[in-house]
Amino acid sequence: MxxxxxxxxxxxxxxxxxxxxxxxxxxxxxxNEFEASEDELVAHFIDVGQGDANFIELPNGDTMLIDAGEAYESDTVIDYIENLGYTDIDYVIGTHPHTDHIGGLADVINTFDVAFIYMPKAVSTSKTYENLLETIKNKGLNIHTGASGVEVLNEDNLAIEMLAPNAEKYSGMNNYSIVLKITYGNISFLYTGDAEALSEKEITSDVSADVLKVGHHGSDTSTSNEFLARVNPSYAIISVGANNSYNHPSSSTIKKLEEYTNNIYRTDLNGSIIVKSDGINIEVETEK
Ligand SMILES: [Zn+2]
Structure with a gap:
């Protein structure tokens, strides 16, 4: 067709x-009203060891970076995006203030022209977080609050919406994670940061998605049975470091995912992972 x-x-x-x-x-x-488009959405799950760094080339020409791994992985992220030919990033999302997500963001923000930054209203006193806030301020940028209900984009065939966090206060930092759903044509991507079962349960919006960036590096604190049933993914991507000290991903999470799909990709085994969609079909390429 x-x-x-x-x-x-x-x-x-x-x-x-x-x-x-x-x-x-x-x-x-x-x-379907939507017909396969020549404009592809290209989702890159960049291998940054134990951490998350997801770069998305949106079909409307915009770009988005969700997290940038640890600070010492910032060059990996910067080189990756530069190799794709970009000098600017439209949307930068820091899902939550843990260093394996926001560590590389300060260098990224100092390297690229960034238009919008979203982060949840969470407080951290870590040096990495304070350094990031300082960098954002020095660049003259404002932080937009990321929370459930925030619409980043809503165009004809492209919608980007935040589904979490839903509460103002959590005892654990992971649950502040911004959960983001990108829908292009008939295809949806769900990015869950490190959101755990508590946050998953709070989400009342439609979480169904073809491609799931599995929560919290495949830890068993995330991907609850109920949530996974609602997502019903056809592709699962786990961003995780080889031989990490947390034993991520948990074998129970892998087992659960296998009940839904055999298309499970991991950055520790596959390197960087690229998922492309024309709004109807999905194609996966891996580095290894
Ligand atoms: Zn993490």
């Missing part, structure tokens, strides 16, 4: 307004 559309678009281009009658097979896409 995609090829036919491309050919058709080409014919329209070369023939101006001439009417073209082509027989296009009646595919099941007539059930």
């Amino acid at each position: 995609k090829k036919i559309i491309i050919v058709l678009m080409f014919l329209v281009l070369i023939s101006g307004c001439a009417k073209i009658n082509l027989d296009i097979p009646n595919s099941n896409s007539s059930n």
Whole structure:
């Protein structure tokens, strides 16, 4: 179908307004308003060892970075994004103030032109966090509060919405994690940061997603049975360091995920992982 559309678009281009009658097979896409687009969403799950760094090339041309790993991995993230040819990032999300998520952000913000920064209203006295706040201030940027209900983008076939955090105060930092859903055409991606079962339970919005960035590096504190049933993923991505001291991912989480999909990818085994979608189909490429 995609090829036919491309050919058709080409014919329209070369023939101006001439009417073209082509027989296009009646595919099941007539059930969907959305048709596969040439504009792809490309989601990069960058291997930063034990941590998260997710870069997304949105189909509208915008870019988004969700976390940037530990501070000592910042060059990995910066090189990766520069190699893709970008000098600016439209949206930067720091899911929560733990160093394996926001550690690399200060260097990223000093390197790229950043338009918007979102972080949850969480307090941390860590040097890494204070350094990040200082960097943001020095760059003259404001922090937009990330919380459930915040709409980052809402265009025709592209929506980005935050589903968590839902409460103002948590005893553990992980539950402050911004949970983000990106929907492009018929395909959805769910980024869960390190949100644990408590936060998963608080989310009342539709969490169903084709691609799940598994919460908290595959720890058994996240990915509760109820939540996973609601997400019902076809692809699961775990961002995790080889031989990490936390024993992430937990074997129980892997077992649970396997009940839903055999498409489980891990940065410790696969290196950086790229998931591409035209809004209907999904394609995965891995470094290893
Ligand atoms: Zn983490």
